Amino acid sequence: MPNIVVLIKQVPDTWSERKLTDGDYTLDREAADAVLDEINERAVEEALLIKEAQGGEVTVLSAGPDRATDAIRKALSMGADKAVHVNDPALHGSDAVQTAWTLAGALGQIEGVELIIAGNEATDGRIGAIPAIIAEYLGIPQLTHLRKLTVDGDKVTGERETDEGVFTLEAGLPAIVSVNEKINEPRFPSFKGIMAAKKKEVQTLTLADIGIDPETVGVANAGTTVTSSTPKPPRTAGERATDEGEGGNQIAQYLVSQKII
Ligand SMILES: Cc1cc2nc3c(=O)[nH]c(=O)nc-3n(C[C@H](O)[C@H](O)[C@H](O)COP(=O)(O)OP(=O)(O)OC[C@H]3O[C@@H](n4cnc5c(N)ncnc54)[C@H](O)[C@@H]3O)c2cc1C
Secondary structure (H helix, E strand, O other): OOEEEEEOOEEEOOOOOOOEOOOOOOEOHHHOOEEEOHHHHHHHHHHHHHHHHHOOEEEEEEEOOHHHHHHHHHHHHHOOOEEEEEOOHHHOOOOHHHHHHHHHHHHOOOOOOOEEEEEOOOOOOOOOOHHHHHHHHHOOOEEEEEEEEEEEOOEEEEEEEEOOEEEEEEEEOOEEEEEOOOOOOOOOOOHHHHHHHOOOOEEEEOOHHHOOOHHHOOHHHOOOOOOOOOOOOOOOOOOOOOOOOOHHHHHHHHHHHOOOO
């Protein structure tokens, strides 16, 4: 009956325009609609499947500003039992190492954590390293980029799919895993779930609560800094091939001219 913590991040909706702030190039969170990252919906789903089969408790943990409560409520409405929200203005612009350090500190405040489930890569920062850095800080095994996950007693097994093939990995609990988009199809919150989520416990922690010095986090103290950014050029209309018997050839010629084939 594992106690599972799912790491969830609120990200700008991929369908809305995403912008970086002038000056420090941190994400302009107000410029875009914010959603629970889809890969984290899958991470929550996996935790719920394990809980439904084996019992235990599912806690979601997020580091983010006030607005991240919307993402937390979504995870709770899917069926997670409770939430921990690390919310401190000093975290603004933290890099991956600082974020992982903060999350590791918060994990230390949650009792009896046996399994931590994260997404393999967030859709905004796309660092893809938070689970591995947390594993280092906590000194626990990491099974990353899993497409399949099984918990059996005090053991976790998973399938990692790479260009070289599929690797079956195994570790003892406690451990941290990250999942990819093949792991499952996340459920939609039910009306009952949405209503129940309103009453679930959300514990808010500041950096002081988890014993982290604010001088070690945030954009001013980050080890990596974004020094410039260039917006993507707007999409062009593209080239249209009208098929009057030669459409296939025209497309092939176009692909050759672009060195695609
Ligand atoms: C445009 C942009 C560029 C950035 N560039 C850099 C950079 O170059 N270097 C750098 O160090 N940082 C960068 N960051 C900051 C980075 O987003 C944060 O440090 C972030 O929390 C960690 O990176 P990630 O989300 O890409 O993590 P990933 O490692 O891709 O995330 C994997 C998983 O970790 C968990 N997770 C990640 N963040 C949180 C969180 N806050 N709360 C709970 N769970 C979480 C989720 O389960 C997520 O699916 C950038 C951010 C943005 C928006």
